[in-house]
Amino acid sequence: MRFGEGLTIEAAVTWLPEETESAYALVAEGVLDADAPAAAGVVEVPVSTSLAPPEMAVRAGRAALARSGTDPADIAVLLHAWIYHQGHDFWSPAHYVADGVGAWAAEPFGIQQMCHAGAMALHTAAVRLTADRAARAALVTTADRFTGGGFDRWHGDYHVAYGDGATAAVLGRSGRGLRLIAQSVYAAPDMESMYRGDDPFSTAPLAHSRPIDIRRTKKAFLAAGGMDRFAKTGPEAVRAVLLSALDDAGLDPRDARIRCVALPRLGPKTVELMYLPVVGELLSAEPLRLGARTGHLGCGDVLANLADITEQEILAPGEFALLLTGGGGFTWSCLVVQRPESR
Structure with a gap:
């Protein structure tokens, strides 16, 4: 699909926790096999020991809004995507993110499509702005934390290591960012x-x-x-x-x-x-x-x-x-x- 003319990514941000786990340190400790870092293609991964995924998404979203100079009131739709537990079992993390970034006029909803969900959220936001000229901007966020007893970031899957963190992108029509x-x-x-x-x-x-x-x-x-x-x-x-x-x-x-x-x-x-x-x-x-x-x-x-x-x-x-x-x-x-x- 070709999107409407003038649609731009006003800002894109990655927010990562400061703490990391070194793949090679885990090899030295006997936690990982010697070939695991090369198989996963990583040196280290970020690890969140305190912030839940929606909390990280709020930080990424705020940073993207600030970087783009976008007023949260102008966000018509907020799409939050994830693949793993967001901190509560029966709850809407998208609404938490919208509240946290101050996008109180936005329509918040979640996108579930496994690891393609962030790209699908971006696509959905772009379609909305293409179809609705009254919509000024959209915010897309993603966030996951692969810690605790429910997910093993190093051994749970083949040929991949899962890192904690959040991303965000603001879509608009200023023409200042990357053209979508x-x-x-x-x-x-x-x-x-x-x-x-x-x-x-x-x-x-x-x-x-x-x-x-x-x-x-x-x-x-x-x-x-x-x-x-x-x-x-x-x-x-x-x-x-x-x-x-x-x-x-x-x-x-x-x-x-x-x-x-x-x-x-x-x-x-x-x-x-x-x-x-x-x-x-x-x-x-x-x-x-x-x-x-x-x-x-x-x-x-x-x-x-x-x-x-x-x-x-x-x-x-x-x-x-x-x-x-x-x-x-x-x-x-x-x-x-x-x-x-x-x-």
Whole structure:
């Protein structure tokens, strides 16, 4: 989908707790195998020992609003995305975030789509602003904390380490930020059982295992022949969203103005199997892998990548960036942004 002209990412922010866990220190302590840091593609991950995810989201949201100069009263819609426990069992974290940032006139709601939820929240916000010219701005937040007895950030999944933190992005029409050009989305719901396995439906959280054991459900998916199908579907989906987004943006894959392709903050094996072959075949742009000191931020990878691209001034005026991501279920997307010719 190509979004309306003049839609911009006014600001994108990553908020991380100060405390970290070093992958190599955990190897020295015998907690991790020697090859675990390289398999996850991380040096360390941020760890929140005090703040719950919605509290971190409020901090990220406030920072994004301040950086963009946006009045919270102008936020028409606030979308909060997450993949893991937000601190309460029967509650709306999106409303907490809206209250915390002062967006009292906003319509708050949550987005649930596993690790693609942040990208889907961005897409939903952009669609709203494209369709509703009276809506001045939107705020997207993501936040997760993978601590406690319910989730093992290092051993719960294959080839990935999960980092705590929050991200936020303000969408508006000032023209001062990155231009939000297009985003293509592709879903393969027949892959949903990768994170369900052959477990029966339970009546309460964490009934099947504590902590959550993603490896168990993936083993069941493998035994049922799912991984062979996924190995084919994944790259096909990445190709489809990449080419569709470029077409919507009016760009040739080899356009020299495409400066970089930001990849999900996953381990090298996943990235090299699913994303890099397609990127290398179709594009001459540089692949960006930005998660060595964050790990996988749940559904926050895309917004964190937007924040890094902006803060590091990776794009020259007129250049484009592509941002690829995916999430269990399964859904993939490609986002196209451009730094304006002049600011």
